[in-house]
Amino acid sequence: MSSFTSHQRSRARGVPRPLRTRVMRRAHGLCQKNGPECTLTATAVDHIIPVSEGGTDDLSNLEATCAACHAPKTQAEAQRARARFSRRRPPQARPGL
Numbered sequence: 001m002s003s004f005t006s007h008q009r010s011r012a013r014g015v016p017r018p019l020r021t022r023v024m025r026r027a028h029g030l031c032q033k034n035g036p037e038c039t040l041t042a043t044a045v046d047h048i049i050p051v052s053e054g055g056t057d058d059l060s061n062l063e064a065t066c067a068a069c070h071a072p073k074t075q076a077e078a079q080r081a082r083a084r085f086s087r088r089r090p091p092q093a094r095p096g097l
Contacts, residue, residue, distance in 0.1 A: 019057060020045045027064035035069040044070045050077050 015023070023045045031042045042064035049055030065073075 015045045015047070015057065015062060019059065019062060022059060023062045023064050026059075030064065031066040031069055032063040033065050033069035033073075035072070037068040039066040039068050041066055043067050046070055046073065052077070052081060 014020075024042060027042055029042050031038050031040050034040075044065050044067065045062055046065045047055045047057075048061050048063055051057070055061050
């Protein structure tokens, strides 16, 4: 037996297709975020609370969003994840300075 260990995520990315279909039907194809640059036509299904932060694939945690509303939210989530898993440490306090 080999001692290979996979570091890949244990779950596939995104929302399962049956749930995506239900969320899009529930929203009638319209964006539920309605951000400042919203196009009103939903093109993606997004987790309100990301799975990486404890969210689930429950219907109450999913919303239909347009690309203009989805992109900034995804960028903010990625930035929080990078900060959480960063190897950089804050500088040590120097006595006497």
